[in-house]
Amino acid sequence: MTITIDGVDGIGEIQPGDDLAQIIAAKAPWLRDGDILVVTSKIVSKAEDRFTDADREDAIDAETVDVVARKGRTRIVRNALGLVLAAAGVDTSNVPGGRSLLLPKDPDASARRLRADIRVHLGVDVAIVITDTMGRAWRTGQIDTAIGLAGLPAIRDLRGTTDDHGAPLDVTMPAIADELAGAGDLVKSKTTRLPIAVVRGFDIAPGEDGPGATAMIREQNEDLFHLGAAEARQLGRREAIHARRTVREFRDEPVPSADIAAAVAAAVTAPAPHHSTPWRFVHVTRHRRALLEAMRHAWIRDLRSDGFSDAQIDKRISRGDILWRAPEIVVPGVVRDAAHPYPDARRAQAERDMFTVAAGAGIENFLIALAGRGLGSAWISSTMFCPGVVREALDLDDDFEPLGTVAIGYARSEPPQRPPRDANDYLLHR
Ligand SMILES: Cc1cc2nc3c(=O)[nH]c(=O)nc-3n(C[C@H](O)[C@H](O)[C@H](O)COP(=O)(O)O)c2cc1C
Numbered sequence: 001m002t003i004t005i006d007g008v009d010g011i012g013e014i015q016p017g018d019d020l021a022q023i024i025a026a027k028a029p030w031l032r033d034g035d036i037l038v039v040t041s042k043i044v045s046k047a048e049d050r051f052t053d054a055d056r057e058d059a060i061d062a063e064t065v066d067v068v069a070r071k072g073r074t075r076i077v078r079n080a081l082g083l084v085l086a087a088a089g090v091d092t093s094n095v096p097g098g099r100s101l102l103l104p105k106d107p108d109a110s111a112r113r114l115r116a117d118i119r120v121h122l123g124v125d126v127a128i129v130i131t132d133t134m135g136r137a138w139r140t141g142q143i144d145t146a147i148g149l150a151g152l153p154a155i156r157d158l159r160g161t162t163d164d165h166g167a168p169l170d171v172t173m174p175a176i177a178d179e180l181a182g183a184g185d186l187v188k189s190k191t192t193r194l195p196i197a198v199v200r201g202f203d204i205a206p207g208e209d210g211p212g213a214t215a216m217i218r219e220q221n222e223d224l225f226h227l228g229a230a231e232a233r234q235l236g237r238r239e240a241i242h243a244r245r246t247v248r249e250f251r252d253e254p255v256p257s258a259d260i261a262a263a264v265a266a267a268v269t270a271p272a273p274h275h276s277t278p279w280r281f282v283h284v285t286r287h288r289r290a291l292l293e294a295m296r297h298a299w300i301r302d303l304r305s306d307g308f309s310d311a312q313i314d315k316r317i318s319r320g321d322i323l324w325r326a327p328e329i330v331v332p333g334v335v336r337d338a339a340h341p342y343p344d345a346r347r348a349q350a351e352r353d354m355f356t357v358a359a360g361a362g363i364e365n366f367l368i369a370l371a372g373r374g375l376g377s378a379w380i381s382s383t384m385f386c387p388g389v390v391r392e393a394l395d396l397d398d399d400f401e402p403l404g405t406v407a408i409g410y411a412r413s414e415p416p417q418r419p420p421r422d423a424n425d426y427l428l429h430r
Pocket of ligand 1: 244245246247378379380381382404
């Protein structure tokens with residue numbers, strides 16, 4: 001296959017309302033069936049009077065559906081067409097009078113119109129690629145890509161065919177519209193005032209108008225990179241707290257100890273009184289059976305003294321099964337050695353509470369950090385009701401006060417979504 005790429009000379013400055021097809025027909029009467037016109041979107045925008053007097057930043061705001069990435073004053077945004085572009089494609093270069101130029105409103109429709117009009121003027125069947133210049137993630141330099149298309153498929157789908165060696169091609173889908181846009185730009189570079197290139201000799205003959213360049217826009221939920229790195233981190237931070245839900249059924253899959261250690265490291269960044277570090281986390285492994293059996297006996301003793309029957313006790317006790325079943329358990333606790341002594345009960349209790357809430361903040365951090373690593377957890381209260389038994393079973397000092405047990409593992413299924421709670425139900429203003 002031999003391809004030629006020629007510029008169309010003498011297009012001149014396009015004015016709002018100009019008939020592009022007529023101008024092209026006058027300057028390129030040599031167009032033939034099968035030619036592909038690669039047209040810079042700027043002249044299409046000018047002909048369609050997409051000028052705006054709005055301040056550039058306001059124009060970008062108006063064109064922006066969401067911000068994908070931001071660095072300094074540069075914004076990479078998704079516009080209403082689904083295109084991801086620097087500055088939403090708002091252009092101030094080569095635009096007279098300090099105005100801004102927006103992209104064509106519907107570049108695929110513009111391409112279809114131009115194709116039909118050229119057919120009327122010259123009686124030839126061409127394909128149209130409308131281009132805009134874009135940067136690429138991971139690569140320096142810009143390239144022209146197709147934002148509007150008529151008469152060609154955007155993509156040559158080679159999936160299901162085989163390569164020269166007979167190996168099946170599973171993912172090969174050359175984006176021919178973008179390749180043609182890039183090829184056209186080799187000739188119609190901005191500096192030489194050639195806004196149109198004609199590609200001749202391509203092996204796909206123009207056919208139906210087709211779905212246009214829109215076909216190349218990847219669905220956001222299929223796009224691994226639909227946000228910039230900083231924006232993805234910011235979103236992750238915002239959603240981290242919501243990622244934690246109590247998980248009571250776990251998969252039979254080992255939990256990496258490093259993840260538990262990392263979650264403890266995150267936990268102990270919680271705020272605490274007097275610059276103290278009152279958090280302790282006991283990863284219970286070889287003493288698990290001894291601990292859970294000792295706790296079970298203590299609980300049965302408590303329930304007997306409450307007057308429960310054996311059947312009632314059995315029923316109650318079975319609720320503690322989660323700590324037997326969970327892949328890992330951690331007993332979080334508080335040490336109050338940094339608490340200030342007070343002679344009166346009121347302040348002594350407040351000081352106690354202060355350390356308890358600080359420890360609770362650390363435990364919540366722990367659970368959120370686990371969730372951030374994909375680990376489910378359930379904070380189970382039982383050790384709080386038998387601290388002496390826990391200390392003895394785990395050989396812990398007297399100053400360790402257990403604050404429950406955290407069952408840890410990979411969730412068997414996604415916990416159900418909790419209906420959102422309205423802040424106003426919990427937020428008072430005085
Ligand atoms: C201090 C504390 C003790 C808890 N004790 C238990 C418990 O003994 N058994 C249990 O199933 N869940 C226990 N939970 C978990 C709550 O039941 C759970 O947080 C609640 O159902 C809300 O669900 P969510 O964590 O998914 O938002 C406890 C939670 C806290 C904060």
